[in-house]
Amino acid sequence: MTTETVKKQRWKLNLRDRFQDLPKPARIAAMVVFVVLLYLLPTKAFYENLGFPIPMGSGYLPFYTTGSDMAGVLFQCGYYILLALGLNVVLGYAGLLDLGFFGFFAVGAYTVALLTSPESKLITEYNWLESPWPWLVTVPIAIALAMLSGVLLGWPTLRLRGDYLAIVTLGFAEIIRIVAKNQDWILNGDRGIPSVGHPPGTYADGEPIFELEFKPYYWLVLTVIIGVIFLIRNLANSRVGRAWVAIREDEDAAELMGVPTFKFKLWAFAIGAAIGGLSGSLWAGQANFVNSATFSLENSILVLAAVLLGGAGSIGGAILGGFIVIYLPEWLRSVGDVFGWPTQVTVGGIHIDVSPTSLRFVIFGALLIVVMIYRPQGLWPNRRRAAELKDRQKEVAPVE
């Protein structure tokens, strides 16, 4: 290790330690300022007010996604962050490789859609419900059903480990998607369920707050995320969290030391699923329309990528990862227009599309590879896991 990297690391540690050393009021004040900033994020005026240098003079705001609605992108980031937080419990803490996490999202979304839409078949065809239920009532049901599906999936499959578990969970998500696609009976096949309900509340002039507008939804999801962070932090620091880490590190040793591993793994699965279902129910309300096209395998993989990119086992990492996987491609959308990059080049009579809008997933993929090569522990790793990975690296190749 060169002295430079040592210095760099020491500086980084210092920054973290320094924050920890601050008196409690100061830490709280800093956190409050940060949270207020987060609430302000979707406001365009906020970026203009920050006075960033505007290099191109065309009203370019460096962090604003001009190609897509900023509040909408942030809302998308929000429900992906929730998903990443949920998967982080399963994968990061308990070490269970779950490739089908988006399935729980689907369960949450469909539950809310079925119960709150006046066009749901439960109401129009079977008359099981007299009228659509309020959105707020259906969210706990969605969470409960997602949790139940987590337990039902976990019960038989959690005896498996690693790759085998990954394959089984992958199958689970595909089953949910295909059932949603084919099932005409209540889910209405691929035609989907329109007019999903929204959270309650109206402005003074009688306009509903939550309808097709992204900002209120973003604020809602942000509030939910903050709540979930507290919940997960407390869980992780409790006996349950220590049990999870023990299982992740060495399941047999944990079992021998008296940790009921199966029970705790099932817990992790259920809690992760519940958070996934919560995310789905928030999304369904905003999207207003639910059909199977949304629950593709790519989304499950994207959530997994978010957790690994951010750093498994770390709440900050899950948030950062969930944010990046959505925000970055959306931000890349508008970059080309702003800088006036050419969208097409002609090489030997063949027109090649080179606009960042079309190439955004290529750029994103390349970034993922670079991060995984240079920071296998993730961008914001859990300290213990980072140390562990370093040990393993040492085993493979001695550090100079």
Add this chain to the structure above:
Amino acid sequence: MRQRLARVLGGVAILALVAGGAAACKKEEPATNGGSTVSGLKIGFFGALTGDAAGLVTPGKNGAELAIAEYNAANPGANVTLVPFDSQGSGDKAAPLATAAVADEKIIGVVGPAFSGESEVANPIFDKAGLPIITQSATRPSLNSKGWKIFHRGVGNDLSQGPAIGRYLKDVAKADKVYLVDDQSAYGTGLRDEVEKILGAAVVGKNKVTEKQVEFGPVVTAVKNSGATAVFYGGYTPEAAPFLKQLRAGGFKGTFIGGDGLYDANMLSVTGKADVEGAVVTCPCGPATAAKGNFVADFKAKFGTDPGVYADVAYDLTKVFLEGFKAGKTTRADMQAFLGTYNGVGTATGVTYKWEANGELDPAQVSIWAFVAKDGAWANPTQLPKS
């Protein structure tokens, strides 16, 4: 300890000052921005420009681009621009994009959304803002009954295409044993239902495949065992192409027919020249490569390729908006009123565009075309009879 607290609070105060100062600077901006409203108008194009379905939508975007380039050349100072919104054809990506389109007040009209699923998500947002849209390819029939005032469709819906396919099989292909396959999408199933209604007893079997399926052995066997002389496929190219390939490899020699979901170049290249030969696709659009006027030559000169599916339709629909600009309709409300009474012939498609109250194209103007694969190209376009 106290010192540190002071430092933090001081830092926050400085941050607030900076933000406040910047806010003061910003207030001057609108004066410079608020210029003329007539020049610099925009037209949105909403659809999948990347991902699996991009092949079906990108030609349309190019068509719209061409229309605008021609308009700008003919009207100096008009400076209309096309704003593409790449939804990847998916509902969960569509909403923020639609909101962004609505937020840009210079966007007076939108061509698209290209698919029906994303229309369900995006159209309520357009409707709320009163931003008129004309879709070139979202053909789900139920879209006209949602109460969206801004909704216009530039082609016939699936209810016009399905019966035409049925009649083609009956009258042209003279198939008395038809096997129906669909991909269980709203589009594929809807089309299959309409085909089935026309064919009645001639249907010898039905089967379903799923999206992203690659292995069609059981379906191929079922088709062969049924003794069918024709196969209808309701769905899109990614599944239809390997299915047809395996069907031919399994020894099926009869007619293969599908809707506009199969009408693209990938169907020809993925399936292979020998296997696709004789396959039929239909489309509620005329052949873009045989469009009227200078469209084909202009398109080829600008983009270096032949116009693909819906390129001519999107070109003409964009021109409808441009005519509105020319007539001085520079607000969304004016444009919406303009579309309500519009009655004009598209220069590329030759279709007379006028819309019914629910946004559907006048039924008399809907035409369904059939194309046959020949020597690695969609050839021999014929307009199918209306009844």
